[in-house]
Amino acid sequence: xxxxxxxxxxxxxxxxxxxxxxxxxxxxxxxxxxxxxxxxxxxxxxxxxxxxxxxxxxxxxxxxxxxxxxxxxxxxxxxxxxxxxxxxxxxxxxxxxxxxxxxxxxxxxxxxxxxxxxxxxxxxxxxxxxxxxxxxxxxxxxxxxxxxxxxxxxxxxxxxxxxx
Amino acid sequence: xxxxxxxxxxxxxxxxxxxxxxxxxxxxxxxxxxxxxxxxxxxxxxxxxxxxxxxxxxxxxxxxxxxxxxxxxxxxxxxxxxxxxxxxxxxxxxxxxxxxxxxxxxxxxxxxxxxxxxxxxxxxxxxxxxxxxxxxxxxxxxxxxxxxxxxxxxxxxxxxxxxxxxxxxxxxxxxxxxxxxxxxxxxxxxxxxxxxxxxxxxxxxxxxxxxxxxxxxxxxxxxxxxxxxxxxxxxxxxxxxxxxxxxxxxxxxxxxxxxxxxxxxxxxxxxxxxxxxxxxxxxxxxxxxxxxxxxxxxxxxxxxxxxxxxxxxxxxxxxxxxxxxxxxxxxxxxxxxxxxxxxxxxxxx
Numbered sequence: 070x071x072x073x074x075x076x077x078x079x080x081x082x083x084x085x086x087x088x089x090x091x092x093x094x095x096x097x098x099x100x101x102x103x104x105x106x107x108x109x110x111x112x113x114x115x116x117x118x119x120x121x122x123x124x125x126x127x128x129x130x131x132x133x134x135x136x137x138x139x140x141x142x143x144x145x146x147x148x149x150x151x152x153x154x155x156x157x158x159x160x161x162x163x164x165x166x167x168x169x170x171x172x173x174x175x176x177x178x179x180x181x182x183x184x185x186x187x188x189x190x191x192x193x194x195x196x197x198x199x200x201x202x203x204x205x206x207x208x209x210x211x212x213x214x215x216x217x218x219x220x221x222x223x224x225x226x227x228x229x230x231x232x233x
Numbered sequence: 234x235x236x237x238x239x240x241x242x243x244x245x246x247x248x249x250x251x252x253x254x255x256x257x258x259x260x261x262x263x264x265x266x267x268x269x270x271x272x273x274x275x276x277x278x279x280x281x282x283x284x285x286x287x288x289x290x291x292x293x294x295x296x297x298x299x300x301x302x303x304x305x306x307x308x309x310x311x312x313x314x315x316x317x318x319x320x321x322x323x324x325x326x327x328x329x330x331x332x333x334x335x336x337x338x339x340x341x342x343x344x345x346x347x348x349x350x351x352x353x354x355x356x357x358x359x360x361x362x363x364x365x366x367x368x369x370x371x372x373x374x375x376x377x378x379x380x381x382x383x384x385x386x387x388x389x390x391x392x393x394x395x396x397x398x399x400x401x402x403x404x405x406x407x408x409x410x411x412x413x414x415x416x417x418x419x420x421x422x423x424x425x426x427x428x429x430x431x432x433x434x435x436x437x438x439x440x441x442x443x444x445x446x447x448x449x450x451x452x453x454x455x456x457x458x459x460x461x462x463x464x465x466x467x468x469x470x471x472x473x474x475x476x477x478x479x480x481x482x483x484x485x486x487x488x489x490x491x492x493x494x495x496x497x498x499x500x501x502x503x504x505x506x507x508x509x510x511x512x513x514x515x516x517x518x519x520x521x522x523x524x525x526x527x528x529x530x531x532x533x534x535x536x537x538x539x540x541x542x543x544x545x546x547x548x549x550x551x552x553x554x555x556x557x558x559x560x561x562x563x564x565x566x567x568x569x570x571x572x573x574x575x576x577x578x579x580x581x582x
Contacts, residue, residue: 079259086255094252095245104253104261111262113392137392174244182353193238194245209479225237 075122078115085128089135095194096139096187098179110134133205136187177227178220184208185220192217324453325443333453335486336368336388339423340452342443343386344436349564352428355383362410364429366564368484381408384428386440394422401427401437418444447483455526456486462533465526472497472527476565479521485564494527497559501525501532501543504550510540523560534560541573 076084086107093103114121114131124130178189191202199217203210234242327333331342347364355362356379365385401416409415414434417426418441425444429437447458450466455473457464460481467473472494476485489497523534532545534552541552543560550556558576 082255082259082262086258087252090255090258091249091252095249100251100253104258107258108261108265111258112265115262115266170240171244171247174241175248178241178245189241190245193242194249196242221237221241224241228237230237 075119076127078118078122081122081127082111085131089131092132092190092195093135093139095190096136098175102139106135106138109138113138129205136191136205139183139187173228174224177224180227181220181223185216185223188213188216189220189224325445327453328439333486333488334366334386335447335452335454335456335458335483337390337423337482338447338458339388339420339425340445340447340454340486341386341425341427342440344440347385349562352382352385352387368564379407380410382428384410384413384430386425386427389424389426391419391422391424393419396420398441401434401441403431416441420444420446452483452486454486454488456483456524458483460522460524464524465531467527470494470528472525472530474560474562475524475526476561477522477524481522484521485562487562489559493559497525498527498530500553500555500559501530501545501550504543504545504553504556507542507549507551510542525560532556536573 089107089110090103093106094100097103097106110131114134121127121130178186181189187206188202188208191197191205192199197205199210199213202208202213206213208216325342328342330345332345333340334343335341343366344364347366350365350367352365352367355365362383365383367385367387369389397419399417401414404413404415409428410430412430412432413428414431414437415426415428416437417424419425427437427440429440451457451464453468454475455465455467455471456475460475460477460483464477465473465475468488471488471490474487474489474497475483476487478484521536523536525532525534530546532543534543534556535541543550543552543556552573554574554576557573558580562580
């Protein structure tokens with residue numbers, strides 16, 4: 070039996086775009102940056118889609134591009150190039166939500182240094198193993214473990230749970 | 234999984250539900266890709282014009298916030314008339330007060346006063362906008378400094394393997410200090426960026442002009458861009474120190490002269506016979522390796538978990554803290570195996 074046909078760009082984006090945006094949103098913490106990161110990754114992937122669509126795991130490949138786009142200094146250099154679609158403001162927090170535990174954890178997570186935040190999000194949102202995170206981010210597994218550990222320690226401090 | 238970890242997972246899951254809609258995502262990416270192609274063309278034409286045009290030291294035009302390579306005709310552009318766009322062009326004399334910093338296949342001159350560290354953690358380290366030298370593996374400990382970066386230089390691996398140069402221009406926004414000029418150069422898939430105060434424009438332009446690829450002969454510190462048993466070919470009278478990551482790519486290089494070179498050689502010669510581990514092979518690759526070479530000595534430090542060692546002129550020795558004092562540096566961004574005797578302090582530049 071032959072391989073499944075390579076997915077076309079629009080079809081793949083329609084199917085996987087929402088998950089990519091959710092990942093980007095958890096990495097960046099705001100809608101504008103999330104759109105920028107995903108558009109950046111997809112715009113880079115598009116000219117090479119014929120090749121990318123034939124790799125074994127397209128999802129992982131593009132997910133890696135999204136993560137790279139998020140950490141890319143180049144993207145930050147070009148950051149003022151707005152996403153093509155309308156840039157939405159960050160989600161408005163409803164009354165009383167400011168002190169919600171989940172909201173506090175969300176904000177505390179996004180106050181972490183970028184390398185720690187990326188490792189924490191991939192570990193606890195994407196539920197990836199340390200080795201998978203290491204492969205995805207190009208960082209040694211030991212460094213990933215250290216980043217997650219430091220990130221959790223910082224979160225404990227922020228949440229007032231450092232005695233745990 | 235601890236209670237905090239469970240709550241964190243739940244918080245991230247819930248937060249992710251507020252992600253923006255993916256509607257028109259493909260169209261947006263397509264439009265951006267088209268825009269990128271137009272920009273590249275415009276940038277290439279502009280770069281060519283700068284090379285062959287009148288050697289104007291500073292070109293003053295409007296003030297755009299965008300990628301400086303996108304539309305140079307509408308930016309305040311400062312160009313170095315002496316800068317070459319040939320990133321593989323040969324040697325550049327080392328300017329007094331500067332040294333060469335290398336990463337992977339590129340090298341650049343950096344002022345001796347610049348320190349190692351993350352550009353983004355300045356506010357957690359005394360709060361001064363001190364210039365830093367940042368590599369991709371540099372650990373950054375800070376949280377949310379604004380501006381996001383201090384001055385300095387950074388190396389970054391990028392997808393674009395073209396050779397290109399961004400003009401050194403002022404950037405607005407919170408990414409850099411208000412008083413800034415930022416420029417960069419892409420060489421074979423590595424982007425080097427430099428940021429400095431406007432008053433130091435000449436310095437930034439000089440640094441940018443020294444950015445180049447490492448050729449087959451190695452970098453000016455005497456190090457090849459990839460590890461081989463004969464990685465180092467030190468300059469006359471010097472001791473080359475070439476630091477490689479676990480993949481064999483050059484992470485950092487340095488050359489010592491005079492008293493420093495002599496002290497380093499003495500530390501290597503004084504390393505005692507090995508204890509439990511005397512593995513002289515390289516079978517445990519990949520791991521981080523530091524090659525130290527002068528006209529009179531050849532050594533290799535193998536940073537292997539459980540068997541860290543130094544091999545001096547073919548003889549395996551114990552990796553002492555004195556050897557590490559010279560083999561590593563304040564800027565070493567790799568790891569060190571457990572159980573290694575670390576020096577009480579690292580060298581200061």
